[in-house]
Amino acid sequence: MSIVMRIYLGMGAMIALVVIVGGFASYQTNRLADTFVEYRGTAKTSLIANELTEDLFEARLDSSKYRITKDRKYIDGYNGRDGVIGNIEEIVELSPELIEMMEGYPEQVELTNIADLLIEYETSMEAAYEKQTERDAYVEETAELGKKAREQLSEIMETALRDNDPQAAAVAGRVSSHLLLARLYLERFLIDNKESDGARADEEIELARNGMTDLLRELQNPRRRELAQATIDDLAAFDTAKEAVINVISERNAIYARMDEIGPETLSRMETALNAVVDRQNTLGPAGAAMAQRSIVIVSVFVVIGAIIGGILAFFTARIIASSLTRITEDMGELADGNLDVEIEPSKDEHEIGKMTNAMVVFLDNARKARDLDLEVKEKEKKERELEEANRAREAELEKERRAVEEREREAERARMQTLENFQKDMERVLGEAASGDFSNRMSKDIDDEALVGLADVINKLLEQTEANIDDIVRSIGELSQGNLGIRIDGDRQGAFLRMKDDFNAALTTLSATMAEIMDSGQNVSETSVHLEKSSNDMAKRAEDNAAAVEETSAAVEQITASIRQVVTNAKSADEATRKVRESADKTRQVSDETEASINAMTEASAQINRVVKVIEDIAFQINLLALNAGVEAARAGEAGRGFSVVASEVRALAQRSQEAVQEISQVIDQNNQSVEVGVEQVALSRKALEEIIGDVEVASDQISEIAMAVEQQSVGIEEVNTAVRSIDKTAQTNAASLEEMTAASVSMSKEATTLAKALQQFHGVSKSETPAKKPKAETTVAASADHPAQPRRTAAVAGGQPVVDESWEEF
Amino acid sequence: MNDIDLTDKSVAVELLSFRAGGQDYAIDIGSTREIRSWTTPSEMPDAPADMLGVINLRGEVLPLLDLAGRLGLPTPEVNERSVIIVAELDNEPIGLLVDAVSDIIAPSEDDLQRPSDAVSRDEQPCVRALTLIGKKLVRVLELSSLKPAQINLIPQVCENELQKFQ
Numbered sequence: 001m002s003i004v005m006r007i008y009l010g011m012g013a014m015i016a017l018v019v020i021v022g023g024f025a026s027y028q029t030n031r032l033a034d035t036f037v038e039y040r041g042t043a044k045t046s047l048i049a050n051e052l053t054e055d056l057f058e059a060r061l062d063s064s065k066y067r068i069t070k071d072r073k074y075i076d077g078y079n080g081r082d083g084v085i086g087n088i089e090e091i092v093e094l095s096p097e098l099i100e101m102m103e104g105y106p107e108q109v110e111l112t113n114i115a116d117l118l119i120e121y122e123t124s125m126e127a128a129y130e131k132q133t134e135r136d137a138y139v140e141e142t143a144e145l146g147k148k149a150r151e152q153l154s155e156i157m158e159t160a161l162r163d164n165d166p167q168a169a170a171v172a173g174r175v176s177s178h179l180l181l182a183r184l185y186l187e188r189f190l191i192d193n194k195e196s197d198g199a200r201a202d203e204e205i206e207l208a209r210n211g212m213t214d215l216l217r218e219l220q221n222p223r224r225r226e227l228a229q230a231t232i233d234d235l236a237a238f239d240t241a242k243e244a245v246i247n248v249i250s251e252r253n254a255i256y257a258r259m260d261e262i263g264p265e266t267l268s269r270m271e272t273a274l275n276a277v278v279d280r281q282n283t284l285g286p287a288g289a290a291m292a293q294r295s296i297v298i299v300s301v302f303v304v305i306g307a308i309i310g311g312i313l314a315f316f317t318a319r320i321i322a323s324s325l326t327r328i329t330e331d332m333g334e335l336a337d338g339n340l341d342v343e344i345e346p347s348k349d350e351h352e353i354g355k356m357t358n359a360m361v362v363f364l365d366n367a368r369k370a371r372d373l374d375l376e377v378k379e380k381e382k383k384e385r386e387l388e389e390a391n392r393a394r395e396a397e398l399e400k401e402r403r404a405v406e407e408r409e410r411e412a413e414r415a416r417m418q419t420l421e422n423f424q425k426d427m428e429r430v431l432g433e434a435a436s437g438d439f440s441n442r443m444s445k446d447i448d449d450e451a452l453v454g455l456a457d458v459i460n461k462l463l464e465q466t467e468a469n470i471d472d473i474v475r476s477i478g479e480l481s482q483g484n485l486g487i488r489i490d491g492d493r494q495g496a497f498l499r500m501k502d503d504f505n506a507a508l509t510t511l512s513a514t515m516a517e518i519m520d521s522g523q524n525v526s527e528t529s530v531h532l533e534k535s536s537n538d539m540a541k542r543a544e545d546n547a548a549a550v551e552e553t554s555a556a557v558e559q560i561t562a563s564i565r566q567v568v569t570n571a572k573s574a575d576e577a578t579r580k581v582r583e584s585a586d587k588t589r590q591v592s593d594e595t596e597a598s599i600n601a602m603t604e605a606s607a608q609i610n611r612v613v614k615v616i617e618d619i620a621f622q623i624n625l626l627a628l629n630a631g632v633e634a635a636r637a638g639e640a641g642r643g644f645s646v647v648a649s650e651v652r653a654l655a656q657r658s659q660e661a662v663q664e665i666s667q668v669i670d671q672n673n674q675s676v677e678v679g680v681e682q683v684a685l686s687r688k689a690l691e692e693i694i695g696d697v698e699v700a701s702d703q704i705s706e707i708a709m710a711v712e713q714q715s716v717g718i719e720e721v722n723t724a725v726r727s728i729d730k731t732a733q734t735n736a737a738s739l740e741e742m743t744a745a746s747v748s749m750s751k752e753a754t755t756l757a758k759a760l761q762q763f764h765g766v767s768k769s770e771t772p773a774k775k776p777k778a779e780t781t782v783a784a785s786a787d788h789p790a791q792p793r794r795t796a797a798v799a800g801g802q803p804v805v806d807e808s809w810e811e812f
Numbered sequence: 813m814n815d816i817d818l819t820d821k822s823v824a825v826e827l828l829s830f831r832a833g834g835q836d837y838a839i840d841i842g843s844t845r846e847i848r849s850w851t852t853p854s855e856m857p858d859a860p861a862d863m864l865g866v867i868n869l870r871g872e873v874l875p876l877l878d879l880a881g882r883l884g885l886p887t888p889e890v891n892e893r894s895v896i897i898v899a900e901l902d903n904e905p906i907g908l909l910v911d912a913v914s915d916i917i918a919p920s921e922d923d924l925q926r927p928s929d930a931v932s933r934d935e936q937p938c939v940r941a942l943t944l945i946g947k948k949l950v951r952v953l954e955l956s957s958l959k960p961a962q963i964n965l966i967p968q969v970c971e972n973e974l975q976k977f978q
Contacts, residue, residue, distance in 0.1 A: 621849070624913075625848065625913070629846050629847050629848075631841075632828065632916070633846075635826045635842065636842060
């Protein structure tokens with residue numbers, strides 16, 4: 001199968017999977033949408049059902065309110081609210097819609113006749129209202145009749161009593177009481193509708209009526225008979241009305257009972273429907289969520305499976321392609337590098353790469369054939385090139401022979417030219433040397449050519465003459481350079497050489513005279529500079545001594561300054577210390593003041609205590625006296641006073657004890673006072689001592705302050721001295737430096753003078769003027785001749801003349 | 813004053829003891845009327861030296877005698893703690909100035925000793941008996957001996973007597 005086919009197949013499978021997943025997802029979403037729509041429907045249904053239930057509740061509530069208040073407004077509506085009728089109408093109106101919405105629910109049946117039930121409820125309500133109205137009318141009637149009967153009975157009673165008929169009055173009173181009871185029980189029946197109350201009312205009316213019948217029989221008075229008859233009628237009417245009331249009420253109550261049946265039944269039906277809807281709603285929500293969850297899981301599973309399958313397919317396909325391609329790429333690389341010996345296996349695979357391999361095999365065969373052909377062509381070309389090489393070698397040999405012949409001819413010509421050239425070179429050398437000052441060379445006569453030999457002789461003669469003259473000059477100048485100023489050039493000269501001799505001699509004479517003058521003045525300079533050096537040396541030494549002394553002084557002053565500063569610092573700290581001492585002394589004084597004050601307060605307190613003690617003592621004394629008196633009285637009373645005397649003695653003992661105690665207190669206080677006095681004295685003493693200390697400290701502090709001040713003033717003075725000394729030191733050092741410079745200058749001057757003397761010493765044959773008589777021995781003659789050019793002679797006078805000059809220079 | 817039967821050893825006598833002139837004395841409590849604190853007496857002209865004057869005791873005027881002076885003892889300085897014993901001398905009240913009243917004591921007759929006749933020159937000595945209360949020697953005074961008539965003699969007698977006794 002080809003690779004393309006495989007890829008198509010894989011892709012197709014993937015697309016199919018995606019389509020399946022998409023379709024499934026779409027289906028599930030549709031189902032979810034349906035569920036959601038249904039959910040919404042149930043929500044709406046439950047809303048309506050709720051509304052209707054609420055209306056029903058309101059209707060029932062209003063009917064209850066009506067029953068309690070008997071107010072018509074609860075039936076017809078009030079304060080913008082629907083009454084019983086309004087609510088019922090609303091339910092009846094909305095119930096068909098609800099029934100329609102409940103289509104499919106089994107509970108729909110519950111709602112089918114709900115409207116009929118409610119209409120019946122409404123009708124019952126109206127009927128109950130009518131019965132109520134009826135009842136009210138009857139109640140009114142019974143009240144009027146009852147009241148009238150009571151009034152008539154009262155009149156019967158009063159008139160009967162007035163007419164002395166107590167029997168009738170008593171019967172009338174009994175009837176009246178029965179009537180009252182009947183009315184009471186009827187009222188009670190109206191309130192609680194109890195059968196027993198109704199029966200009791202009946203009973204009482206019956207008794208009243210029987211009583212009236214008896215009364216009518218007894219009564220004689222026509223007026224009273226008339227009244228009794230009317231009362232009998234009234235009572236009958238009352239009875240009838242009462243019966244009607246009871247009937248009406250029982251009817252009304254029956255209606256109410258029916259309403260109470262219909263109400264809860266309707267409500268329970270509504271609630272059943274509502275619960276069904278809510279249940280449906282409750283199942284729909286989770287079902288939808290579960291469905292969504294399931295879809296997600298299934299889609300996820302499909303996606304994972306698809307991804308795994310796709311991955312596997314892609315992996316295998318890629319592997320086939322990669323392995324085949326790698327092999328074929330390697331083979332192609334070999335081919336590209338020109339290696340045609342590579343072996344390519346023909347592929348049996350049917351896919352594209354297999355085909356490509358087979359094509360490569362064919363391509364390789366063709367390439368091999370082409371290479372064989374190429375090799376044959378190259379062999380042929382090589383043979384042709386060898387033939388051509390052989391021809392070229394033969395031609396080169398012929399050319400070489402021709403060149404050798406030419407060379408031999410050129411050699412003969414060159415020898416001729418060489419001789420001439422040699423001569424020329426020799427001449428150039430000799431004349432060149434002469435031109436550069438060496439006249440000792442001569443032309444060689446070892447030449448083949450005659451003409452050239454003659455020329456060489458002439459040149460040699462010229463050179464000899466020149467050399468002799470120049471040698472004279474050179475020797476004389478050499479002597480001069482040795483310092484011999486007495487040398488002269490002698491001998492006969494001609495032409496330019498004669499002029500040269502004269503000029504030289506004259507120049508030397510002048511030079512000799514000048515040199516003599518220089519020597520004189522040089523000696524003077526030398527002497528002066530020696531003096532100068534000596535004195536400047538002395539001075540420098542003194543200046544150094546000075547500078548050293550000043551430096552020492554300066555150091556000493558510095559030391560003094562430092563020690564003064566130390567003293568000042570110490571004085572200041574001492575001042576500070578005394579100040580602190582004074583402060584603490586002040587504090588101590590304050591403390592002792594306080595102590596004294598408190599001791600005084602204590603003494604004062606003691607005095608007060610003393611006063612109190614005195615009073616107590618007085619009292620004790622008085623008690624003692626009283627007790628003694630009592631004792632005396634008791635003793636005088638004899639046996640009768642015996643008991644009293646015991647009491648008196650007790651009292652006396654008590655008084656004495658208190659006296660003793662008070663005395664003890666007094667002693668203690670006295671002791672205390674004594675110690676306090678001692679304390680006061682000590683405080684005073686310590687205070688005095690303290691004040692003395694403070695005085696001493698103040699004196700010391702003042703003295704220290706004065707010392708510090710004086711020292712500080714001194715310090716300022718010393719500082720000034722220090723500054724002055726420093727400036728002196730600086731000046732001295734500057735002086736010393738200048739003196740040193742001066743000394744150095746004089747020393748160098750002296751040195752220069754010595755150097756000058758030494759330099760002048762090199763000259764001999766110096767004379768102040770050109771007087772041959774004065775210095776005949778200094779003269780040196782140069783006997784110049786052409787024969788002894790290199791032998792200058794020196795006269796013995798040269799050595800003799802030297803000491804004269806030396807003597808005068810030795811002082812340096 | 814003589815109602816104390818000294819021969820009856822079983823009967824205890826009640827005495828008022830006091831200090832006068834630095835010595836302890838006692839008198840029979842029956843002859844004591846009352847004790848009162850110091851009050852300044854009104855001096856009387858031409859009175860003996862030991863008669864300090866008269867005092868007013870609730871309307872009754874009575875003489876005040878300096879007992880120490882009468883007994884020939886050095887008179888202590890009078891202060892606010894000095895005490896006046898009002899005694900009855902021949903049924904007449906008389907104030908006796910003493911230093912202080914000590915106690916009411918009741919020694920039995922055994923405890924009372926008659927001073928030796930040798931110590932007394934007089935036939936009626938001023939100290940009737942002696943007794944020891946603790947370590948204190950208490951002299952029991954014979955009040956009648958203080959009568960003004962005998963005043964001049966008593967001091968000497970008593971002094972001599974006591975010195976001998978001690």
